[in-house]
Amino acid sequence: MNTTKASRISQLRIETLQSRDVVELLVDKWRIPILHVLQNRVLRRHQLQDALRQVSPKMLTQTLRDMERDGLVQRMMHPVAPPHVEYALTKLGRSVIKPLRTLCRWAESHARERDAARERFDAAAKRIRPSAVAQSPKYR
Numbered sequence: 385m386n387t388t389k390a391s392r393i394s395q396l397r398i399e400t401l402q403s404r405d406v407v408e409l410l411v412d413k414w415r416i417p418i419l420h421v422l423q424n425r426v427l428r429r430h431q432l433q434d435a436l437r438q439v440s441p442k443m444l445t446q447t448l449r450d451m452e453r454d455g456l457v458q459r460m461m462h463p464v465a466p467p468h469v470e471y472a473l474t475k476l477g478r479s480v481i482k483p484l485r486t487l488c489r490w491a492e493s494h495a496r497e498r499d500a501a502r503e504r505f506d507a508a509a510k511r512i513r514p515s516a517v518a519q520s521p522k523y524r
Contacts, residue, residue: 409454409480414439414447416484419473422457423481426472456480 410416414436421427421435433444448471451457456477462468473481491498 409456410484412447412450414443415451415456418444418447418451419456419477419481419484422471422473423478426460426470428468428470432471451477 417436417439418432421432427435429444429448432448433439433441436444439447448457448459452459455474458472458474458477460470460472462470
């Protein structure tokens with residue numbers, strides 16, 4: 385393999401890893417809703433739980449810890465009894481809000497195209513392999 389080709393492959397690998405890192409930062413089901421809820425406020429854990437009723441308490445706690453570890457959320461413990469814990473977005477967490485809004489607007493503006501593509505795909509898949517598609521839990 386010549387040096388130029390190896391260099392291009394190396395650059396592609398770097399770009400692939402960088403985009404994977406971005407996706408992993410936001411891929412968790414509850415991270416984006418937590419970012420939206422915290423974007424302009426500081427909240428206690430129970431307030432977050434009230435705002436995000438669909439998430440279990442255990443999953444909320446785990447997601448907040450992971451987001452704290454990634455530098456998106458700051459956990460502030462106040463030394464009172466009972467313990468008073470608040471959560472807020474860090475500078476890094478706030479910085480992701482604008483690109484996230486852009487991505488959400490893109491998804492909204494392309495929803496019809498996505499839905500049409502899914503319908504075409506599903507119809508084609510049923511013509512090609514009706515028994516396999518019917519057995520797939522995603523298509524039930």
